[in-house]
Amino acid sequence: VYQVFETVAKKYDVMNDSMTLGIHRVWKDLLIHKMNPCPGTLLLDVAGGTGDIAFRFINYVRSVRQRQLQRKLKQHQNLSWQEIFESYQKDKFNSLGDSQVVVCDINREMLKVGKQKAQHLGYSEGLSWVLGNAEELPFDDDQFDVYTIAFGIRNVTRIDLALQEAYRVLKPGGRFLCLEFSHVSNPLLSRLYDLYSFQVIPVLGEVIAGDWKSYQYLVESIRQFPPQEELKAMIEDAGFFKVDYENLNFGIVAIHSGFKL
Amino acid sequence: VRCQHFPPLRALQASAALRRASDEHKKEPLTSSSQQHFDSPPAGHQPDQKPQGPHPSYTGQGGQESEDYESEEQLQHRILTAALEFVPEHGWTAEAIAEGAKTLGLSVAAAGLFHSDGSELILHFVSECNTKLSELLEKEQKLVQLGEAEKKPIDEFLRDAVEARLRMLIPYIEKWPQALSVLLLPRNIPSSLNLLTSMIDNIWHYAGDQSTDFNWYTRRAVLTGIYNTTELVMMQDSSPGFEDTWRFLENRVADAMTMSNTASQVQSTGEAVVQGLMGAAVTVSNAETNKAVR
Numbered sequence: 001v002y003q004v005f006e007t008v009a010k011k012y013d014v015m016n017d018s019m020t021l022g023i024h025r026v027w028k029d030l031l032i033h034k035m036n037p038c039p040g041t042l043l044l045d046v047a048g049g050t051g052d053i054a055f056r057f058i059n060y061v062r063s064v065r066q067r068q069l070q071r072k073l074k075q076h077q078n079l080s081w082q083e084i085f086e087s088y089q090k091d092k093f094n095s096l097g098d099s100q101v102v103v104c105d106i107n108r109e110m111l112k113v114g115k116q117k118a119q120h121l122g123y124s125e126g127l128s129w130v131l132g133n134a135e136e137l138p139f140d141d142d143q144f145d146v147y148t149i150a151f152g153i154r155n156v157t158r159i160d161l162a163l164q165e166a167y168r169v170l171k172p173g174g175r176f177l178c179l180e181f182s183h184v185s186n187p188l189l190s191r192l193y194d195l196y197s198f199q200v201i202p203v204l205g206e207v208i209a210g211d212w213k214s215y216q217y218l219v220e221s222i223r224q225f226p227p228q229e230e231l232k233a234m235i236e237d238a239g240f241f242k243v244d245y246e247n248l249n250f251g252i253v254a255i256h257s258g259f260k261l
Numbered sequence: 262v263r264c265q266h267f268p269p270l271r272a273l274q275a276s277a278a279l280r281r282a283s284d285e286h287k288k289e290p291l292t293s294s295s296q297q298h299f300d301s302p303p304a305g306h307q308p309d310q311k312p313q314g315p316h317p318s319y320t321g322q323g324g325q326e327s328e329d330y331e332s333e334e335q336l337q338h339r340i341l342t343a344a345l346e347f348v349p350e351h352g353w354t355a356e357a358i359a360e361g362a363k364t365l366g367l368s369v370a371a372a373g374l375f376h377s378d379g380s381e382l383i384l385h386f387v388s389e390c391n392t393k394l395s396e397l398l399e400k401e402q403k404l405v406q407l408g409e410a411e412k413k414p415i416d417e418f419l420r421d422a423v424e425a426r427l428r429m430l431i432p433y434i435e436k437w438p439q440a441l442s443v444l445l446l447p448r449n450i451p452s453s454l455n456l457l458t459s460m461i462d463n464i465w466h467y468a469g470d471q472s473t474d475f476n477w478y479t480r481r482a483v484l485t486g487i488y489n490t491t492e493l494v495m496m497q498d499s500s501p502g503f504e505d506t507w508r509f510l511e512n513r514v515a516d517a518m519t520m521s522n523t524a525s526q527v528q529s530t531g532e533a534v535v536q537g538l539m540g541a542a543v544t545v546s547n548a549e550t551n552k553a554v555r
Contacts, residue, residue, distance in 0.1 A: 036377045038359050038369055068356075145368040173367025241279075241333055242374060259374060261279050261336060 009109035011209040012050055013117075018204050019215075027253050028150060031179045032056045034246070034255060035146055039065045039097025044144040044169060046134050046162075047152020049110025051117055051127075054101040058126055061099040068097070096126045102144075104132040135161040139169045146170075150179040154225040163238035170260045176240055182247070182254035183227035189250050197222070228254050279331050337374060339365060341385040345433075348386075352436045353379035353443060380449050383440045384456065390429045391460045397425055398467040415468060416514045422464045423488055423510055427495055431503070438496050442546035461485050483520070486534030487513045493541050 016024050031053065037043065039061050045053045105111050111129050118127055132138045134149065134156050147166045156162045166176050184190040197219045205215030226234065228245050231254075235243045240258030247254050344361025351357040355372045357379070362371035375381045404410040413421065430437055444453040461484050491513065495506045 034373075035370075036355055036373060038356055038372070041369055145370040171368035171370075173362055173365075173369075173371035175368070175370035175373050257373070259371065260368075261333060261371075 009049070009107065009113050012110065012113065013052075015205065015209055015215070018208055019201050023249070024151075027179060027248055028052050028056055030248060031148065031150060031177060031255055032060050034257070035060075035148070035175070035177060037061055037064075037099065037146065039068065039099050041099050041145045042143070043099070043101045043146045043148065044104060044137075044139070045101060046104045046132075046137070046147065046149045046166075047106070047155065048103045048148070048150065049105040049107060049114055051103055051114035051123075053148055053150050054103050054114075054127060055118070055121065055123055057101055058096065058099070058123055061096055065095060065097045065099075100126045100128070102128045102130055102139075104130045104134075104137065106131070106133050135165060137165045137169055141168050142171045143169050144171060144174060146175045146177065148177045148179070151181070153178055153180055154221050159226075159231075160234060160238065163235055163240075167239045167260055172260055174260045176235065176256075176258045176260070178231070178235075178256040180231075180254060180256070181222040181225060182231070182245075182251055184251040186250050193252060228256075231256055279333070279336055337381075338385065340367070340371060340374070341382050342389070344382055345386060348382070348433055348436055353383050353440050355379060358382055378443060378446075379440075380443055380446070383443055384449065384452050386433075386440075387444075387453070387456050390426060391456060391463070393429065394422065394426045394460065395463055398422060398464070402467055412469075416518050418468050419464065419484065419487070419517075420507075420510055420514050422467070423484075423491060423514075424507055426460070426488075427492060427506070427510075430492075430495065434495070438545055438549045438552075441492075441496075441542070442549040445542055445546050457485065457488075461488065482532070482535055483517050486538055487517060489538040490534075490541065493538075493545060496545070 035057075037057060037060060041061065043054070043057050045057075048054055103111070103114060105114075108131060111131060115129055118124075130138065134152065135158050147170055149162070149166075153159060153162060170176065184193050201219050202212050202215045206212040209215075228247070228251070232243050232245055235256060235258045239260065241261040243256065243258040245254045245256040340358065340362050342361075343364050344358045346364075347357040347360040351360065355375065355377045358375055359369040359372040363369055401410065405412050433440070443449065458481065461481055464484060465480055487510070491506060491510045494509045495503060498506045500506075
C-alpha cells in the first residue's frame, strides 16, 4: 500500500479529478456539510494526505464564524466607532474560532504534497500535519471532536483496529465520519460501473500517471471492500452508537457516521 | 430470561457518555458474568450537580441485574434540555445544541445527532411544556378533589390553562417566531400537529364535563383557534407583562362561550377559525423568512 501511494502522491489530485469526472469534489463537500462543524471543532483527518477535507473544513468553519460575528455586530447597534474598531481587531485574530485540523497520513509524500498545496492556496492557521498509522494513532485518548477518513479506510489492513483507534481518540460525544467507495445495489448501474472501473480507470492511470498497476489495485480494492451494512456493523462493534450511512450516487460512495456516546 | 435493551455484543462495551443509572443510585454493581462493562467508569462522565430522576431499567427482572445504561434517547433528551439554556442567545439552531452538549461534557460534534435546523430541539421544548402543563392541571384537579380549592367556571379554567401554557414561552419569546416557522415545515407538521392536538385534548380533559354545550370536534377546533391566535398576538405584544395578550385571550374565550349556543354556529366558526389560523401561520413564516433574508 505504501509504495502505491508513494508513486501516486504527486498525481493524486489530477487522477481523482479524471477518474471521478470531478464528482469527488461534490462528495467531499457533502461530507463536510453533513458534519456541519461549528467554530471550535477539533478535526482529525486520517489518511487525508493532500488535504482536501482539511481545506474544505477550514472554509466551512470560516464562513460559519463570519456569520456568527456578523450576527453579534448586528446586535451591538449602539456602539461607538472606537468600540466597533476594537471588536474588529479582536475578532480578526480569531477567524477560525479556535477550530483546528490535524491531517494524519501514513505516507510522507502525500503529506508533503498536502503542505505544498496549503501554502499555495494560502491556508496558514489551524492546520497540522502528522505522520501516523491509522491502526496505531500517535494521539492521546479523548482528543478530537470529529474523526474523518475519506477514501482511506479501504487501504487499511486491519479495519477493525483503525475503528478502535478512531473510538479511542474521539472525545465523548465525538463523531466518526467515513467517506468511501461502496456497494452499488442497482444491477444496471452496477454493470456500467464495473465496465467503467475495469476498462477506463487503469487506462487513465497509465496515460496520466504512467502507472497501470496502482489503479488496477485501486479498482480491485474497491470491489473487495465490505458493503454498507457490513461496514456499519463493524463500526458498531468498535463501540459507536447511532451508526448510519448515506448512499451517494446510488451507492458508488457512502458516508458512514457514528457517535462515541 | 433477561430482556436487554442493546444486543449482547454492544452491552460489553464501556460506554463513554451514556451514564449508568447505578451511578445515580450508588448501587453496588453485581459481578455477574455478563456485566463486564462495570469494570471502568465511563470516560468523560461529568458528575451532575442537580439530582436526576431514576433512569428506567429495561428488564423485567428486578433493578439490580438490569442493563442500566441510559439509552441513546435519554441522552438526546438530556442534551436538548441542556441546549434550551442557549436558545435566547443562539436561536433554535445546531449551535445551541452544540453548546448544550458542551455543558454535559460532550463534544460539540454531538450536535450532529440532530437535524441541523433545530427541529428536534423545538419539538422537545413543546413536548416539555405540554408535560409541565399536564402536571399543573393535575395538581389543580387534586386540590379541587380534596376540597381545598373551588372548581373554576369553564371560561376561567380555559383562560388560566392557555395563559399558563403561553407563559412558558416568555423566556424564549424573541426566537419563538423562528420556532413557529420551523414547526410549519412539511417534515415537522405531523409531529407539531400531534403535540398541539394532544395538548388541547389534555386541557379539555381537565376542564371536565361542564363543556356539554360543545360537541367533541368543535371543542378541539375552538380551543385550538383560541390558543393559536393568542400565541400569534403574544409574538407581537410589547405591553408590560403581556397584558394585551391576556385581555385578547379573555375576549376570545368569552366569544367562544357565547358561540356555544347553537352547534352549527360553532362548527362553521371552527372551520373559519382553522382557516384563519392557517393564514396567520403562513404570514408568520413569511415574516420570519423576510426577516432572515434581511
